Amino acid sequence: xxxxxxxxxxxxxxxxxxxxxxxxxxxxxxxxxxxxxxxxxxxxxxxxxxxxxxxxxxxxxxxxxxxxxxxxxxxxxxxxxxxxxxxxxxxxxxxxxxxxxxxxxxxxxxxxxxxxxxxxxxxxxxxxxxxxxxxxxxxxxxxx
Numbered sequence: 001x002x003x004x005x006x007x008x009x010x011x012x013x014x015x016x017x018x019x020x021x022x023x024x025x026x027x028x029x030x031x032x033x034x035x036x037x038x039x040x041x042x043x044x045x046x047x048x049x050x051x052x053x054x055x056x057x058x059x060x061x062x063x064x065x066x067x068x069x070x071x072x073x074x075x076x077x078x079x080x081x082x083x084x085x086x087x088x089x090x091x092x093x094x095x096x097x098x099x100x101x102x103x104x105x106x107x108x109x110x111x112x113x114x115x116x117x118x119x120x121x122x123x124x125x126x127x128x129x130x131x132x133x134x135x136x137x138x139x140x141x142x143x144x
Contacts, residue, residue: 003092003106004085006124007114014105014115016041019048019073023059026051026072037103039112040076047105047112049076082107083116089128093121 037052106114
């Protein structure tokens with residue numbers, strides 16, 4: 001299974017925020033969209049980072065309420081790990097596990113084309129496992 005299969009199922013909508021937006025703007029957008037991370041774009045519209053709920057918690061822990069007016073660029077993860085549509089779900093899962101993060105932006109020849117979360121990866125792996133088990137049961141039943 002490849003990343004493209006996840007995107008076909010969930011869609012390619014990517015919620016982004018400008019690097020100059022405030023931490024408060026990011027928190028409001030995450031809440032409104034009920035998501036865990038935003039891709040951060042620079043002035044040229046290029047992916048420059050990712051800001052997650054964890055980043056917001058760290059910002060508040062370090063700077064208190066004053067951090068709400070900080071720019072997203074001050075608390076984002078710069079140059080995040082990315083993947084492409086042809087990457088396998090297993091390889092993306094490995095990258096997420098090794099890096100201890102839960103969201104990976106997906107890039108294609110024109111730039112940002114999707115976002116994959118650990119929830120998407122787990123859901124896909126469970127579906128694969130269920131299908132494999134069903135196929136094995138069917139094979140065994142047919143052989144008997």
